[in-house]
Amino acid sequence: xxxxxxxxxxxxxxxxxxxxxxxxxxxxxISAALGGLLLFIIASGIQAISWxxxxxxxxxxxxxxxxxxxxxxxxxxxxxxxxxxxxxxVASAIYLSEYARQGTIVRIIRIGVNCLAGVPSVVFGLxxxxxxxxxxxxxxxxxxxxxxxxxxxxxxxxxASEEALKAVPQTFREASLALGVSKWGTxxxxxxxxxxxxxxxxxxxxxxxxxxxxxxxxxTAAAFFTAKLPESIFDEVMALPYHVYVLATAGTxxxxxxxxxxxxxxxxxxxxxxxxxxxxxxxxxxxxxKKW
Amino acid sequence: xxxxxxxxxxxxxxVNFFYGSTQALTDISxxxxxxxxxxxxxxxxxxxxxxLRLLNRMNDLIDGTRVEGEILFEGRNIYxxxxxxxxxxxxxxxxxxxxxxxxxxxxxNITYGPRLTGTRNRADLELLVEQSLKQAVLWDxxxxxxxxxxxxxxGGQQQRLCIARALAMKPDVLxxxxxxxxxxxxxxxxxxxxxxELKKNYTIIIVTHNMQQAARVSEMTGFFYLGRLIEYALTTxxxxxxxxxxxxxxxxxxxx
Ligand SMILES: Nc1ncnc2c1ncn2[C@@H]1O[C@H](COP(=O)(O)OP(=O)(O)OP(=O)(O)O)[C@@H](O)[C@H]1O
Ligand SMILES: [Mg+2]
Numbered sequence: 001x002x003x004x005x006x007x008x009x010x011x012x013x014x015x016x017x018x019x020x021x022x023x024x025x026x027x028x029x030i031s032a033a034l035g036g037l038l039l040f041i042i043a044s045g046i047q048a049i050s051w052x053x054x055x056x057x058x059x060x061x062x063x064x065x066x067x068x069x070x071x072x073x074x075x076x077x078x079x080x081x082x083x084x085x086x087x088x089x090v091a092s093a094i095y096l097s098e099y100a101r102q103g104t105i106v107r108i109i110r111i112g113v114n115c116l117a118g119v120p121s122v123v124f125g126l127x128x129x130x131x132x133x134x135x136x137x138x139x140x141x142x143x144x145x146x147x148x149x150x151x152x153x154x155x156x157x158x159x160a161s162e163e164a165l166k167a168v169p170q171t172f173r174e175a176s177l178a179l180g181v182s183k184w185g186t187x188x189x190x191x192x193x194x195x196x197x198x199x200x201x202x203x204x205x206x207x208x209x210x211x212x213x214x215x216x217x218x219x220t221a222a223a224f225f226t227a228k229l230p231e232s233i234f235d236e237v238m239a240l241p242y243h244v245y246v247l248a249t250a251g252t253x254x255x256x257x258x259x260x261x262x263x264x265x266x267x268x269x270x271x272x273x274x275x276x277x278x279x280x281x282x283x284x285x286x287x288x289x290k291k292w
Numbered sequence: 293x294x295x296x297x298x299x300x301x302x303x304x305x306x307v308n309f310f311y312g313s314t315q316a317l318t319d320i321s322x323x324x325x326x327x328x329x330x331x332x333x334x335x336x337x338x339x340x341x342x343x344l345r346l347l348n349r350m351n352d353l354i355d356g357t358r359v360e361g362e363i364l365f366e367g368r369n370i371y372x373x374x375x376x377x378x379x380x381x382x383x384x385x386x387x388x389x390x391x392x393x394x395x396x397x398x399x400x401n402i403t404y405g406p407r408l409t410g411t412r413n414r415a416d417l418e419l420l421v422e423q424s425l426k427q428a429v430l431w432d433x434x435x436x437x438x439x440x441x442x443x444x445x446x447g448g449q450q451q452r453l454c455i456a457r458a459l460a461m462k463p464d465v466l467x468x469x470x471x472x473x474x475x476x477x478x479x480x481x482x483x484x485x486x487x488x489e490l491k492k493n494y495t496i497i498i499v500t501h502n503m504q505q506a507a508r509v510s511e512m513t514g515f516f517y518l519g520r521l522i523e524y525a526l527t528t529x530x531x532x533x534x535x536x537x538x539x540x541x542x543x544x545x546x547x548x
Binding site: 102173179180181189 | 355380385386392393404454458
C-alpha cells in the first residue's frame, strides 16, 4: 500500500518534470529563434550603419547614401496610424464594453472586428487605394497611408482596449456611480485611467505592426524614391519596409545593396523596439502608481 | 411609537422586482423612517441586497431588470421617468459589503465625488475631507497620510474611508450592505459605534447577517424570506417577541 503510493508520487513527480522540461524547451526555442534572428539582422546590417546612413537620402540609384527619408516617412506613417486608430479604437471599445447592451448586435460587431483582424494586409492596401487614394482623392500620401494603417491596426487596439476595460474591477464603477457620478464621468475618471496601461500594451502591438507592414502602404503612401522630406500630409513618403522590399526585389542592383537592405531592416527593428520601450516605460510607471 | 407621515423618508408600495424572468422581490410594502436605523435580515438569497439597491437605483445598471409598484422617496416616485438616477444617488449614499476604495490617495477618495459635483475650492475640499473623516472616526488614524494610497489601509480603515467618502456627498440616507462582514471584531465594533453616531443626522438602512448587530444598532428590523417581507417591526419586538414562526426560527438559528 505504502509502496504503491510512494511509487505513484515518484511517477507523478517524474511526469511533472517531463512537462516542465517540455514547456521550458518551448520557451527556450522561441527565445533562441528570436535571439538568432536579431543577431543575424545585427550582424548583417551593422556595417551599413553610420551617421550618414541615418541622416542622408539615398543616391546613385539608391546603391549609396542613407535612408533618412524612409525613417522620417515610417515615423510619420506610424504616428498618423496611431493618432487615428487609438482614439477611434478606444472609443469603440468603450461603446462595446461599457455602453452597448450585450446582445446580438454587439456580438456581430465583435465578430466583424475579429474578422477585420484576420484580413490579409494587402487587402487593406487595395481598399486604401480604392477609397482614400482614388475616391477621396487624397492621392498617394501620408494621409492615405496613415488611414490605411490605422484601419489595419484598429482591431488590435479595440481588442486590447476592451480587455483592459473589462479588467477594471466592477466595484470601482459601482463605487463611483453610487456616489452620484454619471456614467460618463465614471468612465472618464475611474475606468479609463485604470485601463490605460492595458490600452497602451495594445497600442504597442499596433505600433509595431503599423511600422513594419509593406502591403498597406505600397499603393497608398510609399514612394519608390524621393529625396525630399514631406512638407504636408498630402506628400508621398519613402518608408522603411517598402524601401527594403524595393531594394531586395525591384532594383537593378539587388546584390550590391544587400548591406543597405539589412541596415534598413536593422533601423526598422530598432525603431519599433524603441517605440515599444517607450510605451513599456510609460506603462510600468503607470502600473506603479495604480495598485489594487 | 407614533409614526407621522412626515417622519417617513421611503415608502414602498407593492414592489415587485425581476431579474429577467426571475422574480427576486414579491409584493414588498414597507416604510422607512427618517433618522432611524432599519436593519434588513434574512437568509442568503432572500433579496436584501436587491431591495437595498432598488432604493438608490443601482439595479438600473443590470440589464434586463424590471420594477413594479412604487418606491417613494420623500413622496416622489424615484422610478418616474423624469427622475435622474444620478441625482437620486447623490442624496442616497451606499456602502458596499467589500470595502471598495478607489486606487487613489485617501484625500482624493473623499474629494472624488464632491469635485465632480461642483466643489472645486481647495480650502472647501480640505475642510470636507477633515469633516468626513472625523465623522467616520478615521481622521486620527490617517490625518498624516492623506496623500498615501487608500489601498495601503487595513480592511476596517478602508471601510470607514468608504463611509467617509459616502458622507462627503452629504447624503440624506446611507444604505449599507453587510458593511462589516469582511471585517474583524474590532473594526466591526468601530463601525457599529459609528452607525450609532451617524443616525442622529442620517437615515440608515443596513443589511446584516449578524443578529447581534441588527439587535445592537437598529430600531426597526425587517425579516425577509424568499423575496417576501415576512415581518417588519420594532427591533426589540422582532427579537423578543416575533409574531411569525419563520422569523422566530431564523433569529434563534433554527432555520433550515
Ligand atoms: N445580477 C443578478 N442577476 C440575476 N439574478 C440575481 C442577480 N443578483 C441577485 N440575483 C438573484 O436574486 C435573488 C436575491 O439576491 P440578493 O443578492 O438580493 O440576496 P441577498 O438577500 O442579498 O443574499 P445575501 O445575503 O447572500 O447577500 C437571489 O436568488 C439571486 O440569485
Ligand atoms: Mg446581499
